[in-house]
Amino acid sequence: MSGNPLLEVSDLAVSFNTEEGLVQAVDDVDLQVGPGEVLAVVGESGSGKSVTAMTLMGLTRGPNTTIAGRASFEGVELVAASDEELRGIRGNRMSMIFQDPMSSLDPVYRVGEQIVEQIRAHRDVPKDEARRRAIELLDAVGIPDATTRADSYPHEFSGGMRQRVMIAMALSLEPSLLIADEPTTALDVTIQAQVVDLLRQLNQSRGLSIVLISHDIGLVAEVADRVAVMYAGRIVEQGSLDEIFYDPQHPYTWGLLGSLTRIDRPRPRRLLQIPGAPPSLLSPPQGCHFRPRCPHAFERCPQTPGLEARLPQAPRHLDRCWLESEAKQELQP
Amino acid sequence: MSDTPLLDVRGLVKHFPVRSGLFGHSGDAVRAIDGVDLQIAPGETLGLVGESGSGKSTLCRAVLQLVEPSDGSVRFEGEELVGLRQRELRPLRRQMQMIFQDPYASLNPRKRVDVIVGGPLKLHGLASGAELRRQVQELLARVGLAPEHHTRYPHEFSGGQRQRIGIARALATRPKLILADEPVSALDVSIRAQIVNLLADLQDEFGLAYLFVAHDIGVVRHVSDRIAVMHDGKIVEQGSADQVCERPRDPYTRKLIEAVPVPDPREARERRTAAGR
Numbered sequence: 029m030s031g032n033p034l035l036e037v038s039d040l041a042v043s044f045n046t047e048e049g050l051v052q053a054v055d056d057v058d059l060q061v062g063p064g065e066v067l068a069v070v071g072e073s074g075s076g077k078s079v080t081a082m083t084l085m086g087l088t089r090g091p092n093t094t095i096a097g098r099a100s101f102e103g104v105e106l107v108a109a110s111d112e113e114l115r116g117i118r119g120n121r122m123s124m125i126f127q128d129p130m131s132s133l134d135p136v137y138r139v140g141e142q143i144v145e146q147i148r149a150h151r152d153v154p155k156d157e158a159r160r161r162a163i164e165l166l167d168a169v170g171i172p173d174a175t176t177r178a179d180s181y182p183h184e185f186s187g188g189m190r191q192r193v194m195i196a197m198a199l200s201l202e203p204s205l206l207i208a209d210e211p212t213t214a215l216d217v218t219i220q221a222q223v224v225d226l227l228r229q230l231n232q233s234r235g236l237s238i239v240l241i242s243h244d245i246g247l248v249a250e251v252a253d254r255v256a257v258m259y260a261g262r263i264v265e266q267g268s269l270d271e272i273f274y275d276p277q278h279p280y281t282w283g284l285l286g287s288l289t290r291i292d293r294p295r296p297r298r299l300l301q302i303p304g305a306p307p308s309l310l311s312p313p314q315g316c317h318f319r320p321r322c323p324h325a326f327e328r329c330p331q332t333p334g335l336e337a338r339l340p341q342a343p344r345h346l347d348r349c350w351l352e353s354e355a356k357q358e359l360q361p
Numbered sequence: 362m363s364d365t366p367l368l369d370v371r372g373l374v375k376h377f378p379v380r381s382g383l384f385g386h387s388g389d390a391v392r393a394i395d396g397v398d399l400q401i402a403p404g405e406t407l408g409l410v411g412e413s414g415s416g417k418s419t420l421c422r423a424v425l426q427l428v429e430p431s432d433g434s435v436r437f438e439g440e441e442l443v444g445l446r447q448r449e450l451r452p453l454r455r456q457m458q459m460i461f462q463d464p465y466a467s468l469n470p471r472k473r474v475d476v477i478v479g480g481p482l483k484l485h486g487l488a489s490g491a492e493l494r495r496q497v498q499e500l501l502a503r504v505g506l507a508p509e510h511h512t513r514y515p516h517e518f519s520g521g522q523r524q525r526i527g528i529a530r531a532l533a534t535r536p537k538l539i540l541a542d543e544p545v546s547a548l549d550v551s552i553r554a555q556i557v558n559l560l561a562d563l564q565d566e567f568g569l570a571y572l573f574v575a576h577d578i579g580v581v582r583h584v585s586d587r588i589a590v591m592h593d594g595k596i597v598e599q600g601s602a603d604q605v606c607e608r609p610r611d612p613y614t615r616k617l618i619e620a621v622p623v624p625d626p627r628e629a630r631e632r633r634t635a636a637g638r
Contacts, residue, residue: 217412217577217578217617218617220622224622247622249626273626274626288579288624289577291618294603295583302554305521
């Protein structure tokens with residue numbers, strides 16, 4: 029990472045007031061994304077990864093939401109920014125793509141028009157120039173015959189092509205950061221591989237920073253520079269891709285990595301499994317949220333461990349577990 | 362493998378007519394299943410892999426005679442199913458059960474868990490009264506649910522627990538074959554391993570055979586003895602799990618395998634360098 033981070037999130041907390049009570053969806057989240065860096069946020073459903081991303085985009089604001097903490101992006105404080113300020117950033121400096129591209133595209137407008145509209149909402153450019161730019165973008169994301177396809181409607185594209193259209197639209201104002209929330213989850217495996225290649229290529233050729241949100245830690249291995257593992261609203265471990273895969277420090281990360289099926293390995297009869305299920309965020313366990321499922325829990329665990337560097341040789345490898353480093357070394361699967 | 366396969370599918374075809382215009386047929390047909398042959402031995406797991414639209418779910422339905430095959434034969438323990446009447450199918454259905462992908466959509470939200478799991482037992486006249494209750498609680502315990510939760514409704518369970526309810530229901534009639542259509546793809550990773558392990562344990566305990574359908578060849582390899590790869594309604598390759606994954610012959614199988622993310626950064630980098638990406 030060079031120089032100052034592009035995005036720096038500290039102590040972010042998001043809670044929702046629901047009929048059943050207060051849901052602490054995101055708790056004490058710290059993240060940094062450097063220029064040109066790909067940060068993957070990995071977690072299961074309900075871990076808070078999407079809420080974190082949507083909060084950065086200002087999409088969780090509402091009367092029943094409480095947001096605390098700081099998130100600075102290109103010198104702007106996002107949590108405190110006015111809706112108007114956020115509108116100037118969203119889609120412009122920082123944009124987001126979602127799991128289901130069909131629900132993010134307007135079915136009654138041609139895709140080219142939708143990109144043109146997006147460009148002209150933020151920039152004072154003539155229509156034909158915006159259209160030229162839209163076609164360039166569709167071409168850059170790998171849509172064949174972009175000039176003709178710009179006049180097609182969303183339903184005329186396959187799922188993978190639609191996701192490419194979404195990426196073209198997200199890049200139309202040359203943002204410095206793209207947040208991709210499960211961008212390939214709804215796609216077939218072969219198409220998923222193509223979209224991941226496209227993201228990597230955009231990162232390398234344009235220096236685009238990416239926050240990739242995914243439940244699939246295997247997918248992350250293909251593209252991320254750094255990884256944050258989230259569990260029940262908190263980041264439990266954060267480090268470089270290799271640190272997370274080859275020297276994981278948190279028992280939840282061990283479980284995640286152990287439960288993967290590998291096509292390139294002879295199969296064990298049983299997968300390593302994490303017992304139980306993630307807690308309800310209405311009444312999470314006291315202290316470490318993973319404690320009730322953790323085979324190594326001990327008397328310190330009812331106190332919440334901080335997200336800290338615990339290995340002297342790896343100052344940017346952080347984890348949230350009370351176990352001694354030597355003990356972890358021994359327990360690591 | 363014993364002499365007679367448990368399930369023997371030959372030349373199975375299912376075409377759906379394509380309607381065009383306001384009325385009637387254009388004469389064309391979608392060839393959802395286009396001449397499929399496959400066999401499953403007792404106690405064996407056959408993995409069926411393919412992408413969306415390849416015909417794998419239609420194949421399951423055609424095997425169970427939930428859709429009427431256009432042509433071909435489906436034999437279960439040597440007995441032909443195609444052309445049988447509903448009444449004649451019923452005793453055979455006891456032997457073949459299905460588990461579905463979406464544990465939220467495949468359980469009736471208005472029925473209690475004991476009614477859902479006990480349903481097949483009642484339907485087939487296998488148990489009633491106190492015996493039914495006892496068997497339901499035993500089934501719930503066997504799949505890892507608390508037997509005392511038998512009076513709860515599906516919404517009171519998590520996704521993984523609901524899939525366990527679906528498995529208990531499928532087990533109720535002591536079937537010999539379970540068709541599992543994407544049984545773990547809607548589940549979170551940590552829960553997925555629990556269900557995969559549960560299916561393996563049940564196989565050991567009851568000698569079950571599985572047709573395990575999934576789009577993820579990684580999971581399929583893990584659970585299967587043999588793998589069949591489906592593409593555009595046809596089986597393009599079939600063989601032992603190791604052979605299909607390590608020495609794929611068909612180009613489509615190769616493409617599927619190459620597309621699976623490698624959960625190992627060093628290997629992923631090497632693979633990219635080799636492919637010039």
